[in-house]
Amino acid sequence: MMVAHPRPLLVILLQLLLSCLPALGYSSNRFFYQDILNGNGNGEIHFNGVKLHVDSSQPFVFALRGSNATLSCRYWYEPELSSPRRVRVKWSWLPIVGGHETDVLVAIGPRIHSFGDFRDRVHLRQDSPGDASLVMTELQLNDTGRYRCEVIDGLEDKSATVNLELRGVVFPYQPPHGRYNLTYHDAQQVCQEQDSTLATFEQLFQAWEEGLDWCNAGWLADGTVQYPITKSRSPCGGLGLAPGVRSYGRRHRHLHRYDAFCFSSSLRGKVYYLQLPQKVNLTEAQQVCFNNGAQIAKVGQLYAAWKFMGLDRCDAGWLADGSLRYPINNPRRNCGPMEPGVRSFGFAPPHHKHGVYCYSAGTR
Numbered sequence: 619m620m621v622a623h624p625r626p627l628l629v630i631l632l633q634l635l636l637s638c639l640p641a642l643g644y645s646s647n648r649f650f651y652q653d654i655l656n657g658n659g660n661g662e663i664h665f666n667g668v669k670l671h672v673d674s675s676q677p678f679v680f681a682l683r684g685s686n687a688t689l690s691c692r693y694w695y696e697p698e699l700s701s702p703r704r705v706r707v708k709w710s711w712l713p714i715v716g717g718h719e720t721d722v723l724v725a726i727g728p729r730i731h732s733f734g735d736f737r738d739r740v741h742l743r744q745d746s747p748g749d750a751s752l753v754m755t756e757l758q759l760n761d762t763g764r765y766r767c768e769v770i771d772g773l774e775d776k777s778a779t780v781n782l783e784l785r786g787v788v789f790p791y792q793p794p795h796g797r798y799n800l801t802y803h804d805a806q807q808v809c810q811e812q813d814s815t816l817a818t819f820e821q822l823f824q825a826w827e828e829g830l831d832w833c834n835a836g837w838l839a840d841g842t843v844q845y846p847i848t849k850s851r852s853p854c855g856g857l858g859l860a861p862g863v864r865s866y867g868r869r870h871r872h873l874h875r876y877d878a879f880c881f882s883s884s885l886r887g888k889v890y891y892l893q894l895p896q897k898v899n900l901t902e903a904q905q906v907c908f909n910n911g912a913q914i915a916k917v918g919q920l921y922a923a924w925k926f927m928g929l930d931r932c933d934a935g936w937l938a939d940g941s942l943r944y945p946i947n948n949p950r951r952n953c954g955p956m957e958p959g960v961r962s963f964g965f966a967p968p969h970h971k972h973g974v975y976c977y978s979a980g981t982r
């Protein structure tokens with residue numbers, strides 16, 4: 619996709635001026651004019667034919683929530699210059715959702731500014747001359763997307779892109795009020811309520827490769843509706859169709875209703891099954907977790923604990939949304955199917971009595 623980004627007015631004026639020169643009767647001695655127009659005051663002459671290059675040695679980066687990531691970016695000149703020049707480095711982000719580019723960080727010499735959600739979470743690595751790599755700390759689920767490293771030196775403006783993908787776990791989500799009842803916006807919201815975010819296609823595809831098979835279509839972050847099938851069968855696209863991620867394509871975000879595929883990643887803190895003298899209803903479940911210095915766990919937190927902390931417990935327990943689930947890493951008799959997974963009993967009447975899973979952000 620082409621992304622238009624405005625050039626500074628001064629650059630446009632200079633380009634106009636340069637393009638007018640022959641018409642004004644000058645020979646187009648760009649060497650001379652660029653020297654004047656592009657001089658940066660530190661004695662470097664910008665020779666015609668000196669080229670600025672920008673490149674990333676690692677255009678795909680995979681990371682977990684809460685971790686740090688370095689998006690590599692390097693610039694250099696050809697032929698090499700004898701002394702460094704002052705350049706402007708700008709990192710911007712093209713998210714999967716929303717689709718418009720936003721500023722992450724701008725650096726002019728030693729002055730560095732970061733913006734919005736990225737404030738105080740990003741800095742430039744600057745390990746060596748020409749290193750413009752972006753270091754991101756405390757990665758969030760919604761940091762996924764395409765990052766652009768742009769280096770601007772006078773009239774020259776080159777960029778490279780790096781794709782950041784978070785690794786984690788994808789789970790299908792159906793709300794208490796039934797199947798196929800979420801608009802795109804509802805889907806975003808239910809995922810967020812369960813400490814997760816709408817999955818990207820890449821995340822769903824990876825989950826499918828790891829065995830996710832789900833015969834209900836759900837929204838993805840890019841506004842398409844898809845579902846992953848590992849064992850072809852007639853109600854799920856037919857026997858004739860090879861296993862794969864089946865797509866309904868892009869659907870209307872307000873009119874069409876489906877389930878959601880949510881994405882969660884590693885978790886700070888701990889999810890645990892609370893030992894209780896007797897079973898509790900949903901209101902009591904919230905209260906006993908609270909009394910234990912914790913909160914009733916959200917669905918995304920249970921999945922994260924199952925995937926990243928090996929949580930394995932053959933007891934169904936309440937979760938924050940009123941569903942009953944339990945996590946199994948070592949499949950055994952009487953604990954559901956013979957594959958690892960988070961088992962769900964769906965939503966139970968809130969006055970029923972069960973166990974409960976709590977989440978504590980500290981390390982109890």
Ligand SMILES: *[C@@H]1O[C@H](CO)[C@@H](O)[C@H](O)[C@H]1NC(C)=O
Nearest residue numbers: 684685686687753754755756
């Ligand atoms: C991430 O970077 C910050 C600051 O640079 C550092 O304090 C922290 O230990 C790093 N975290 C991890 C998980 O490496």
Ligand SMILES: *[C@@H]1O[C@H](CO)[C@@H](O)[C@H](O)[C@H]1NC(C)=O
Nearest residue numbers: 713715735758759760761815
């Ligand atoms: C991304 O997630 C963080 C933490 O969950 C949240 O504070 C922030 O508002 C989200 N940003 C966007 C653009 O959705």
Ligand SMILES: *[C@@H]1O[C@H](CO)[C@@H](O)[C@H](O)[C@H]1NC(C)=O
Nearest residue numbers: 794795796797798799800804
């Ligand atoms: C769908 O959700 C709406 C609320 O968004 C609810 O009022 C309605 O009863 C639900 N429909 C079904 C069939 O569950």
Ligand SMILES: *[C@@H]1O[C@H](CO)[C@@H](O)[C@H](O)[C@H]1NC(C)=O
Nearest residue numbers: 899900901902967968969970
């Ligand atoms: C759960 O039990 C308590 C009494 O211990 C009661 O006050 C509350 O209304 C019950 N909640 C539900 C949802 O039935």
